[in-house]
Amino acid sequence: MEDRELITDIQKFAVNDGPGFRTNVYLKGCPLRCVWCHNPETILSNPEIYWKRRLCVQCGACLEVCPNDAINPPVDPALSQKEGSPYRKIIRSRCDLCMRCVDACRYDALEIAGKPMTVEEILEEVEKDRPFYENSGGGMTLSGGEPTAHLEFSDNLLSGARDRFIHTCLDTNGFCGWSVMERLISNVDIVLFDLKHLNSEKHRALTGVNNEIILKNLSLLTKVGTEIWVRIPVVPDFSDDIEYHRDVARFLVELPGKIARVDLLPFHNYCQHKYDWLGIDWIYSGVEAVEPAFLEIHAELYREKGLVATVGGSGFETNVMIAGEEAR
Numbered sequence: 001m002e003d004r005e006l007i008t009d010i011q012k013f014a015v016n017d018g019p020g021f022r023t024n025v026y027l028k029g030c031p032l033r034c035v036w037c038h039n040p041e042t043i044l045s046n047p048e049i050y051w052k053r054r055l056c057v058q059c060g061a062c063l064e065v066c067p068n069d070a071i072n073p074p075v076d077p078a079l080s081q082k083e084g085s086p087y088r089k090i091i092r093s094r095c096d097l098c099m100r101c102v103d104a105c106r107y108d109a110l111e112i113a114g115k116p117m118t119v120e121e122i123l124e125e126v127e128k129d130r131p132f133y134e135n136s137g138g139g140m141t142l143s144g145g146e147p148t149a150h151l152e153f154s155d156n157l158l159s160g161a162r163d164r165f166i167h168t169c170l171d172t173n174g175f176c177g178w179s180v181m182e183r184l185i186s187n188v189d190i191v192l193f194d195l196k197h198l199n200s201e202k203h204r205a206l207t208g209v210n211n212e213i214i215l216k217n218l219s220l221l222t223k224v225g226t227e228i229w230v231r232i233p234v235v236p237d238f239s240d241d242i243e244y245h246r247d248v249a250r251f252l253v254e255l256p257g258k259i260a261r262v263d264l265l266p267f268h269n270y271c272q273h274k275y276d277w278l279g280i281d282w283i284y285s286g287v288e289a290v291e292p293a294f295l296e297i298h299a300e301l302y303r304e305k306g307l308v309a310t311v312g313g314s315g316f317e318t319n320v321m322i323a324g325e326e327a328r
Helices: 062-064 076-079 100-105 119-127 131-138 147-163 179-183 200-207 212-224 241-253 274-279 292-304
Strands: 004-014 022-027 048-051 111-115 115-118 139-143 167-172 191-192 226-234 261-266 310-311
Touching: 022 147, 048 062, 048 274, 062 100, 076 261, 100 111, 115 119, 119 147, 139 147, 147 167, 167 179, 167 310, 179 212, 212 226, 226 241, 226 292, 241 261, 241 292, 261 292, 292 310
Parallel strands: 022 139, 139 167, 167 191, 191 226, 226 261, 261 310
Antiparallel strands: 004 022, 004 115, 048 111
16 A cells, blocks of 8 residues: 655745745644644644534534544524623543544534555646646645655655656755765655754753754765755744844854755744644744744845845745845
8 A cells, every 4th residue: 555644735826935836735743842832733643633613513423423522512693702701612632533523513613633555646736737837947846744754655745846857946944864865855846944043052941852963964965065945933032133134044044065055934923723623722922923024134134145035935036135136
């Protein structure tokens, strides 16, 4: 039987994860636990259940089929859908993910996060958008979760795309052995490298891991000549300080090889509904999004060092500037 991995989404016409129009493939499972994560459904490596309160009519069908008493009894839909309601349909501590409740739901209020797919099934979906890749210089971006945590599958998927002459990007946090990274980049055109923080203690506090191996891999990538787009999430009270970005710009230009560009990714809270669907109280739910225009000041620090810098990471470089001059 052909190997399968859990996929949370195949996003079409993406423009912020590599050049041109892209198809983003999101693998499920990541070794980091970034507290600001905008894709919480990709963190765990097992299937999960979304409960979408706006679609739930409180019919009780899920309660009737649950064998583990893991469903709360129905309430007035208006109460459960009221903003700030503490009501949750699933008692997660009792749920064994048998998925009977999902099968019983007639209103799509319960949904499985994580669909098993083969490499061939994914590539068939990716192939559907080939005309858009050819017209825009786009292709497939493998993301997550963390692709390096699924070495064999990721390698087969990337090599399969390369065999079909599809441009490939690898979106990675860099937390893996160098042998893993070295193997994957043989079938990758661009590495989108997430740089969460330079300080190891701060990195560990908000991601769960130290950053030494990440910084080492970034340095090694520059040595082998891989095209690298460094992506820096700008998170309030963590990585938004202007002096911190001055340090990062200096760090990047002092690496052994070249960084093709730097993308500053402003924090947003548009993902908070996903946390609610998963029954998670997100500590950033009340934190305001970072205004992209505000980050132009930060981006200029990188441009002053001769680096290409964008805010938001658009793959269509119409407004990218280097030290005040238009980049070509």
